[in-house]
Amino acid sequence: MKFELPKLLYDYNALEPSIDALTVEIHYDRHHRGYANKLNEALEKHPEFAEGKTIEAILSDVNSIPEDIRQAVINTGGGYANHNLYWAILSPNGGGLPKGELLAAITKTFGSFPEFKTELTKKANSVFGSGWAFLVVNKNKALEIVASANQNSPLSDGKTPILGIDVWEHAYYLNYQNKRPDYVTAIWNIINWDEVERLYNETV
Amino acid sequence: MIYELPKLPYAYDALEPYIDAKTVEIHYTKHHQSYLHNLNNIAKDYPEVFLDKKITQVLTDIDNVPEKIRQQVINQGGGYANHNLYWLILSPNGGGKPDGKLVEAIKQRFETYENCKRELEAAAVSVFGSGYGWLVVDKNTKQLDIITTKNQDSPYSINKIPLIVIDVWEHAYYLNYQNRRPEYVAKIFNVINWDEIEANYEKALLY
Numbered sequence A: 001m002k003f004e005l006p007k008l009l010y011d012y013n014a015l016e017p018s019i020d021a022l023t024v025e026i027h028y029d030r031h032h033r034g035y036a037n038k039l040n041e042a043l044e045k046h047p048e049f050a051e052g053k054t055i056e057a058i059l060s061d062v063n064s065i066p067e068d069i070r071q072a073v074i075n076t077g078g079g080y081a082n083h084n085l086y087w088a089i090l091s092p093n094g095g096g097l098p099k100g101e102l103l104a105a106i107t108k109t110f111g112s113f114p115e116f117k118t119e120l121t122k123k124a125n126s127v128f129g130s131g132w133a134f135l136v137v138n139k140n141k142a143l144e145i146v147a148s149a150n151q152n153s154p155l156s157d158g159k160t161p162i163l164g165i166d167v168w169e170h171a172y173y174l175n176y177q178n179k180r181p182d183y184v185t186a187i188w189n190i191i192n193w194d195e196v197e198r199l200y201n202e203t204v
Numbered sequence B: 001m002i003y004e005l006p007k008l009p010y011a012y013d014a015l016e017p018y019i020d021a022k023t024v025e026i027h028y029t030k031h032h033q034s035y036l037h038n039l040n041n042i043a044k045d046y047p048e049v050f051l052d053k054k055i056t057q058v059l060t061d062i063d064n065v066p067e068k069i070r071q072q073v074i075n076q077g078g079g080y081a082n083h084n085l086y087w088l089i090l091s092p093n094g095g096g097k098p099d100g101k102l103v104e105a106i107k108q109r110f111e112t113y114e115n116c117k118r119e120l121e122a123a124a125v126s127v128f129g130s131g132y133g134w135l136v137v138d139k140n141t142k143q144l145d146i147i148t149t150k151n152q153d154s155p156y157s158i159n160k161i162p163l164i165v166i167d168v169w170e171h172a173y174y175l176n177y178q179n180r181r182p183e184y185v186a187k188i189f190n191v192i193n194w195d196e197i198e199a200n201y202e203k204a205l206l207y
C-alpha cells in the first residue's frame, strides 16, 4: 500500500490574495508531494509495518515504528499528514466564523471566538524556526492550542489536530517574506470552518 | 544599544546569480537586523551578562546565562552571530579552492578538498527544518569537522569555532530556489570567501 497525495480541492490561485498561486503550487506539488514520496520510500524497508494502517494510526504510536525508519517517518509522515490537513481546512469560500458545537466548544474553552483567534495567532507567530500551530482535541475531548517543531504531529502526543497553520517559511515566503504575522492574519480569511467542524464532530 | 549590525561588505546584488539581490537585502536588513534588535532588547536588562562581551563569548559560556533568558539568547544571539559570519564568509570575489594551512588541514581530515565539500553539502542538505551546515574547528583538538545545528544554535556553545556556515533556513534561498535547497547549497561554493576563512582558521589555531 502506498500513501497517495490527496487531490487539491481548488485551483492553485483559489486562495489569493491570502496565499498566492505560486506558493500553493510549489507547496502542494513539491513540498507535500515530496513528503508523500519520501514517506513511501522509507516504508519500503518495512512493508509489513504500514500494511493496513492509516498515517494517523502510525503517527499516534511512533514507538511502534521500526527504529531504523522512525525519525524518517516522523518527519515525512508528519509532513504528509500535516499538509493533508492544511489543504483540507483551507478554502476559497472560507473565512467567517465557526458554527454549532465547535463554536460552543471554542467559546467555552477560550472565552470567545476573538480570544481564540488571538491565542492561535500568537502561537503561530511565536514558533521559532520551522513548525506548526494547531487547534487540537485532547484526550479529554477538550480543545487546546499547541505548537510543534518541524513536522512533528500532535497525534504523537495523543492530540487530534483539527486546524493547522503551517509556519515553515515555505508556506509564505514568496509573498510575505519575513512578515509571517501578515500571512497568519490573512489565513483567517480562508479557513474552511465546515471542514474544521466536521473534524471536530468526528473526533468528539 | 550594545551590539551593532556589521556593515555588509558588498552590494545587495554582488552575490548574483548565486544569491539574488532581493534575498540578500531582506536577509540582511530584515532577518539579521531583527535578531540584532531582539538581542539588544534582552541585553539591555542584563548588563552583567553582556557588557564588554562579544556575542560569541556569551554563546560559548551559554550555561552561565541566566536560565530565564537562556533560550532567547540561544535564538536571538545565535541568529545575530551566525549571520555576522555568513555575510563575511561570502564574497563576490569568492569561489575557487582553499589554500595554505587550511588546505593541509582539510587534506589531513578529509583526504581531499572535494571530499570535504561533498560532506559539507550533504550535511547542509540533510538538515530537516531550519538550521545550518558548518565546517568547524574543535577548540581543544583543533580538528576540523562538519556538523549541523538546528534553528539558530551556535557551534560556539558546543566548543567549536565555525569556519564555514551555510544557512539553510528557507529564507536564505526560497525567493530564488524555492524547494530546491540542494541547488542553493551547490551554488554557494561559487561565492565562498576562502581568504576570510583561512584567516579565521589561523586565528582559531591560536585560541
Ligand SMILES: [Fe+2]
Pocket (backbone or CB within 6 Å): A027, A031, A083, A166, A168, A170, A171
Ligand atoms: Fe508546508
Ligand SMILES: [Fe+2]
Pocket (backbone or CB within 6 Å): B027, B031, B083, B167, B169, B171, B172
Ligand atoms: Fe538566515
